[in-house]
Amino acid sequence: MPSEELTAQIGQLKQLLQTSRHALAFTGAGISTLSGIRDFRGRNGVYLQPWRGHSVEEILSLRCFMAQPELFYAWAKEFIYRLEEFHPSVVHTALAELERQGILKGIYTQNIDMLHQRAGSRRVKEVHGSASMHHCLRCGRESSYAEIAPRVMADEVPHCVCGGLVKPDIVFYGENLNEELLEEAFAEMQRTDLLIVAGSSLTVHPAADLPLEAVRYGAKLVIVNDQPTALDRYAALRFRDLAEVFSQL
Numbered sequence: 001m002p003s004e005e006l007t008a009q010i011g012q013l014k015q016l017l018q019t020s021r022h023a024l025a026f027t028g029a030g031i032s033t034l035s036g037i038r039d040f041r042g043r044n045g046v047y048l049q050p051w052r053g054h055s056v057e058e059i060l061s062l063r064c065f066m067a068q069p070e071l072f073y074a075w076a077k078e079f080i081y082r083l084e085e086f087h088p089s090v091v092h093t094a095l096a097e098l099e100r101q102g103i104l105k106g107i108y109t110q111n112i113d114m115l116h117q118r119a120g121s122r123r124v125k126e127v128h129g130s131a132s133m134h135h136c137l138r139c140g141r142e143s144s145y146a147e148i149a150p151r152v153m154a155d156e157v158p159h160c161v162c163g164g165l166v167k168p169d170i171v172f173y174g175e176n177l178n179e180e181l182l183e184e185a186f187a188e189m190q191r192t193d194l195l196i197v198a199g200s201s202l203t204v205h206p207a208a209d210l211p212l213e214a215v216r217y218g219a220k221l222v223i224v225n226d227q228p229t230a231l232d233r234y235a236a237l238r239f240r241d242l243a244e245v246f247s248q249l
């Protein structure tokens with residue numbers, strides 16, 4: 001895109017944000033790639049690369065977790081529990097700033113990396129959960145990220161005082177999304193008048209159905225993603241370069 005055209009379109013995006021009543025963001029793995037967390041579904045992402053002979057889809061499946069929790073925790077030691085080594089990207093930072101200004105009303109994210117909260121965003125809905133909280137599969141006792149992370153980093157498979165296996169509140173493959181959260185999400189998508197999709201190719205359902213719901217109820221859709229998405233034809237504005245757009249907001 002020629003730079004004047006891009007500048008004009010970014011101007012339009014700013015205008016849309018300023019005049020919106022209830023702007024929301026919907027984010028995916030692409031925005032965390034900028035932070036050094038590899039995009040699960042990107043071309044060079046770990047998603048496509050077996051890790052110790054297992055696909056990430058397998059490692060993140062409930063069946064595999066129950067059978068071999070040590071496999072998940074060894075993988076997660078590398079990708080989830082060393083959060084201090086990853087820093088929010090310009091996208092996380094810009095979205096946090098828009099919320100601080102009262103323009104952005106909330107973020108729905110497919111990411112499990114907690115980087116929005118680290119960037120200072122307050123109203124973050126994690127549709128695939130995260131490791132910010134854990135539960136014992138036997139007694140239901142809760143443990144925080146801060147309690148569990150050092151144990152995982154010490155190569156421990158965390159167990160509860162009752163002896164039960166501890167599982168992060170991530171929605172694994174084979175598990176359903178949190179119904180209450182999903183219901184709330186669909187209701188809010190019907191109310192939003194501006195939805196910015198950032199770093200998601202909108203292929204993982206049912207989470208990816210949320211932007212379509214917003215479109216159905218008349219919201220303006222803005223998509224920022226380096227790959228084509230399923231909803232490109234509905235976008236009022238369509239950008240490719242995340243860093244370029246969000247560094248100018």
Ligand SMILES: [Zn+2]
Pocket residue numbers: 136137138139140141160161162163164
């Ligand atoms: Zn327990």
